[in-house]
Amino acid sequence: MKASSASAQSLRLAFRFALREMRGGLKGFFIFITCIALGVGAIGGVNSVARAITSSVASQGQTLLGADMRFNLMQREASDKELAFLKAQGDLAVSAGMRSMARLEDGSDQTLVEVKAVDGAYPLYGSLATQPALSHDDLFGERNGIWGAAAPDLLFDQLKLSDGARIRLGGATFELRARIVDEPDLVSEGFGFAPRLMVSMDGLRASGLIQPGSLVEHGYKLKLPAGATEADIKVISDRAKTDFPQAGWSIRSRANAAPSLSSNVERFSQFLTLVGLTALVVGGVGVANAVRAHLDAKRGVIATLKSVGASGGFVFSVYLVQVMIVAAIGILIGLGIAIAMPFAASAALSSVIPVPAEGGVYPDALVMAVVFGVLVTLAFAVLPLGRARDIPATALFRELGLEGRGLPRLPYLLAAGGIAVLLAGLAIWFSSDRLIALIFVGAAVFAFIVLRSVAELVQWLARRAPAVRSTPLRLAIGNIHRPGALTPSVVLSLGLGLTLLVTLALIDGNLRRQIAGNLPERAPNFFFVDIQPADVDRFSTLVSQASPEGTLTKVPMLRGRVIELNGVDVQKIEVPPEGQWVLRGDRGITYSETVPENATLSAGQWWPKDYSGEPLVSFSAEEAGEIGLKIGDTVTVNVLGRNVTARIANLRQVEWESMGINFVMVFSPNAFAGAPHAWLATLLDRKASAAEEARILNEVTRAFPGVTTVRVKDALDIVNRLIGQLGVAIRAAAAVALIASVLVLAGALAAGNRARVHDAVVLKMLGATRGTLIGAFSLEYMLIGLATAVFALLAGGVAAWFVVARIMTLPSSFLPEVAVGTVLFALLLTVGIGLAGTWRILGQKAAPVLREL
Structure with a gap:
């Protein structure tokens, strides 16, 4: 009891001493506070914004989904029994969506559009905002054989149209009577490659685009009676699956209105959290530097305390309290940033994400940021505090600083x-x-170890460098390896930030090169979708005449959704994230008597021609491995309201990067005997110019208005823009880590200022000029920066190669412009900050410094 009382009294006394010593202010702790505030603000802010978006999606689920429940069917409409079941649950709104070609009345121009057909009950929740505001009948109704339509500004701009202009969709004419200002359920529809064209259900049927096998997604949205709970929704969902086991419909509720958006926000917030943690860990080096510099400045105070009987533990407690008080200031500033970010994001993200982020305080995100901030501070402050605790008073009076004294005692290391x-x-x-977090943490630990080894290697080489005649260079080499050198801190702080930037820049550069150069060279010129079986021969003849040197490839195509693997519902199977896309939503499937030309068998045998046994399927080898499938396993897919179970007969390697016709699953022809379907085709003509492609597109659209034609280069341009926007966002996030690196670099220089002052004064007393000292410091920083940049190039190059070549399975190459830019950036950064930090040192008077020696 007495021991605990004495410990409490000692701690109170340490707290009083710590506060008394801090009356002079926070001089020397600016870098410390900034690093902690930056990391805590990034982690807390990013997670707060993510939670704000998630909360917004949850609170606006009905409006975003446009219903309490949505039932989707691919390539078929609901049967009478299914429709009666849905109508019995509440108010029902029917819609349909598909891609098609909208063209001018004279056929001179056309563009791909995302067609959305709605009935008079749309929308069940929210409101469709158009300019001008019109009723459903006025907006979409038929007038003298002309149907109404609405579209966003993008479609008007692409086809150079004005309000009231007429376009052709399939075999019908539509008048653009209004511009879409706000589509309430847009976010739940998923990403679209083309502008929206909204019409009525009757108008879409009049266009003739809905044919057997056409890729049309039919939606049935329910507005349940007031007071319906999530339990009620689950009951309806279970009944729908039980009463209609082969319906094959995809069911979504208001609680899961935008799963793709929520998933993407979650993944991106995780990435940004890890980047913020990296910035915080990098800032930890700045914490260690600041603590070391603070203790060095308090050398006399520590010696005095120990001389009058203070124990090492008391000294440790005093300065640990000071460190945690300073950390608390940084954490509070970071929390202020984190709290403000959701409010700022609600305005900034409104044009990017069609879901307003609700401003508010999210305690769980803030607590997580505080925990990380405290732990980083302790992890990097314990060692210098432990070293000061064990240094005797005589050494503190006699020596200049705290460097070169070996490691602290084992308890502090532990x-x-x-x-x-x-x-x-x-x-x-x-x-x-x-798994991703584990890899990220492992990579960070590995990077710390390697960067420390790089610093040791640089110092080892400097110690063994041959003597040089140049005085500045000789002084620079000596500074690199002397006790208390800046080398470890600079290499560690700058190395992490530069490596991250090099990795992201190389990944971005390789993706852009693929999309802008290599992919278009290998990819077909066009994809043609929804070719009706009766039109296949006539279509082939027209394309062959329009492009005599082109290669036309065509295959039958259906849409199906995997519902069971080996008889087990896929919703009950744990699948790794990389394989989940195969089981999520509808997949394109086909059948074939022979092995596809762009694939090779890796295991198993192909079925013989005229095969008539149990349905068989060929599965993509990579995706089968990700899901855990092997030859002999069964896969059940729902196609057109019918469950088809097929046994995996073989696995094949698929060249997805060719952007040709590829499918995860290719079935034996007997699996879909008699099933209505359309055909998919590609045209590859490497000699076709842009003008010739436009002519081919025009001829196909005129002759076959129901065929959807996708020009691959246009799609790649959209993807390239998206990658560019994503790259800017990711590099901006990575810049947080680089800013932390710069702060740590400045902190390392500040921590070594005391030693630099003595060095400069002694050298000036021995005859060194200001120019000599500037040259020596510049060469020192340049050599350290060059070594760090070389490491960043090697490490970043390997990391980028792994991501591009192994994960994305794309060709990877080293980009020299990135290398040169990184080297120049590292040199400018280190030399610039180094000289800025040491310029004041060069003007120090000799007498005050010499009196302290």
Whole structure:
């Protein structure tokens, strides 16, 4: 009891001493506070914004989905029994969606559009805002054989149309009577490659685009009676599956209105959280530098305390309290940033994400940021505090600083290691994808070890460098390896930030090169969708005449959804994230008697011609491995309201990067005997110019208005723009880590200022000029920056190669312009900040410094 009382009294006394010593202000802790505030603000802010968007999606689920429940059917409409079941549950709105070609009345121009047909009950929730505002009948009704339509500004701009202009869709004429200002359920429809064209259900039927096998998605939206709960929704969903086991409909509720958006926000927030944690860890180096510099400045105070009987533990407690008070200031500033970010994001993201982020305070995100901030501070402050605790008073009076005294005692090493392990464990635990978080944490630890080794190597080489005649260069080499050198701090802080930037820049550059150069060279010129079986021969003849040197490839195509694997519902199967896309939503499928030309068998045998046994399927080898399928397993797909179970007969390697006709599943022809379907075709003509492509597109659209034609280069342009926007966002996030690196670099220079002052004064007393000292410092920073840039190029190049070549399975190449830019950036950064930090040192008077020696 007495021991605990004495400990409490000692702690109170340490707290009083810490506060008394801090009366002079926070001089020297600016970098410390900024690093902690930056990391905490990034982590708390990113997660707060993510939670704001998620909360907004949840609270506006009815409006975003346009219903309480939505039932989707691919390539078929609901049967009479299914329709009666849906109508019995509440108010029903029917819609349909498909891609098609909208063309001018004279046929001189056309463009791909995302057609959405709605009935008079649309929308069940929210409101369709148009300019001018019109009723459903006025907006979409028929007038003298002309149907009404609405579209966003993008379609008007692409076809150079004015209000009231007429276009052709399929075999019908539509008048653009209004511009779409706000479509309430747009976000739940998923990403579209083309502008929206909204028409009525009757207008779409009049166009003749709905044919057997056409790729049309029919939607049935329910508005349930007031007071319906999530339990009621589950009951209806279960009944729908039980009463109609082969319906094959995809069911979504208001609680899951925009799963793609929620998933993407979650993944991106995880990435930004890890980047913020990287910035915080990099800032931890700045914490260590600031603590070391602070203790060095308090050398006399520590010696005095120890001389009058203060224990090492008391000294440790005093300065730990100071460090945590300073950390608390940084954390509070970071929390202020984090709290403000959702409010700022609600305005900034309105043009990017069609869901307003609700401003508010999200305690769980803020607590997580605080925990990370405290743990990083402790992990990096314990070692310098432990070193100061164990240094005797005589050494502190006699020596200049705290460097070169070896490692602190084992308890401090264990404490720092334990805190670091806890920090890594929490980072993995809080992540939605723990495998990615584990890889990220492992890479960060590996980078720390390697960067420390690089710093040791640079110092080792400097120690063994041959003597040079140049005085500035000789001084620079000596500064690199002397006790208390800046080399470890600079290499560690700058290396992490530059490596991250190089990796992202190389990935972005390779993707752009593929999309702008290599992919278009290998990809077909056009995809043709929804070719009716009766038109296949006539279509082939027209395309062959329009492009005599082109190669036309065509295959039958249906849409199906995987519902069972080996008899087990896919919703009950745990599938790795990389394979989930195969089981999510409808997939394009086909059948064939022979092995597709762009694929090779990797296991199993292809079925013989005229095969008539049980349905068989060929599965893509890569996706089968990700899902856990092998030869002999069964796959059940729902196609046109019918469940078809097929056994995997073989696995094949698919060249997805060719952008040709590829399918995850290719069935034996007998699996879909008699099923209505359309055909998919591609045209590859490497010699076709842009003008010739436009002519081919025009001829096909005129002759076959129901065929959807997708020009691959246009799609690649859209993807390229998206990658560009994503790249800017990712590099902006990575810049947070680089800013932390710059701050740590400045902090490292500030921590070494005391030693630099003595060096400069002594050298000036020995005859060194200001120019000599500037040259020496410049060469020192340049050599360290060059070594760091070389490491960043090597590490970033390997990381980018792994992502591009192994994960994305695309050709990867090293981009020299990135290398040169990184080297120049590193040199400018280190030399510029280094000289800015040491310029004041060169003007120090000699007498005050010499009196302290």
